[in-house]
Amino acid sequence: MSxxxxxxxxxxxxxxxxxxxxxxDTEALCRLLEPLCDAGVSSIGLLGSTGIYAYLTxxxxxxxxxxxxxxxxxxxPIVVGVGALRTDSACDLARDAEMAGADALLLAPVSYTPLTQEEAYQHFLAVTKxxxxxxxxxxxxxxxxxxxxRELLRRLSDIETIKAVKMPLPADGDVRGxxxxxxxxTDLAIGYSGDWGAAEALLSGADAWYSVVGGLLPRTALALTKAAITGDSNETRRLDGLLEPLWRMFKELGSIRVVYMLVEYLLLTRAELPxxxxxxxxxxxxxxxxxAEPLIALERQSLL
Structure with a gap:
């Protein structure tokens, strides 16, 4: 599915x-990317939060x-995270990604001093230029x-190259609203992160799932996504139920800690948390x- x-x-x-x-470790990174390509995910979110972008030079x-x-x-397609504390640094990272052959960018308003809405707008505008x-x-x-x-999102959607927004799960749970x-x-493509809410978000009409588990179990994530966007709520909820124990680990321990531990288990290589x-x-x-082991077994055996 693509x-x-x-x-x-x-x-x-x-x-x-x-x-x-x-x-x-570029060799280990490529070993992680091959299954994503084979599964046919819509894009690879390289250097997102799970990809420790904020900790790398x-x-x-x-x-x-x-x-x-x-x-x-x-x-x-490869979507590259270019978030940085300074606007000039984010611009440099965006140029690097473009010159290196990335297909799209993902930009977070990283800050130390809290940003105003106007400061965030100007930051994004500079990166798009x-x-x-x-x-x-x-x-x-x-x-x-x-x-x-929402007014800032509207303003940003008027910038020609800004095409999408990656949203957190709403605190009140009302994704549809x-x-x-x-x-x-806006006319932005609207997707959601927060894996444990992906099933509900997709069933509610979200355009995309920005998935942590998809980076390790792409066939499982694709099966859930396909079921949801075709309106098969029973299959969507069945797959979400299989993943629920992992969602609990994500919420309790932090998804980044869980995922890096699983990388070492899957690849038999060191993947240090920064x-x-x-x-x-x-x-x-x-x-x-x-x-995780039952889910990994299902992924490997294509039993879904």
Whole structure:
């Protein structure tokens, strides 16, 4: 299952394996990307939050992009995260991604001093002028502590190259209502992150799932996505139920910690979390494996 747009259906966000010094393991990264291409995801979300973009140097981010472009060879569009604290740095990262062969950009308003709505608008405008690639707004207040007003999203949607927004799950759970309100304001493609709410978001009419689990279990994620966008609520909820134990681990332990532990298990290679993040302890690792192993077996055997 595929889509002509990198901002529709399933965008899979793989981890970025790296050592303790933040040097990207490009060989391991390519081993993660091959199953995503084989499964036919709509796009690869490279250097998202799961891809530890905020912890990597400009040089390592470029190495990751170049390796991914070489590995994927145009089979799947690559959407590259270019968030940075400074506007000039984000512009440099956007130019790097474009020159390295990325297909689209993902931009979060990373900040230390809280941004105003106008500051965020000018930040995005500058990045769109630095690179001509289509761009997805990364609305992730849990990490950036910035909340986009609907008016800001409307203004940003008027910028020619801004095509999509990646939304967090609404606090009140009313995805359908939020989608209706957003579509009154913009013509952006509207997708959601927060894997445990993906089934409901897709059934409610979201255009895309920006998926953490899709970066490791792409066939499972695609099966859920296909069921949801074709309106098969029974199959969607069945698959979501299979994944529910993993969602609980994500919420309790943090999806990034769970995913990096699973990368080591799947690839038999080191994938260091950037300090100060700490790996899971032995007891939690065992709990995660007990939950994940049946899902990994299903993925490998294509029993879905």
């Amino acid at each position: 889509s002509s747009s990198p901002f529709h259906v399933l965008s899979a966000f793989p981890p970025t394996p790296a050592d303790a010094d933040g040097r990207v 400009r040089e390592e981010r470029l190495r990751a992009i170049e390796a991914a472009v070489e590995c994927v060879k145009g089979r799947v 630095a690179a001509a690639l289509p761009l997805c707004i990364y609305n992730n207040p849990g990490t950036t502590h910035f909340t986009f007003s 939020e989608l209706a309100a957003l579509r009154e304001k 300090r100060p993040l700490m790996p899971l302890g032995a007891a939690d690792r065992q709990r995660v494996l007990e939950v």
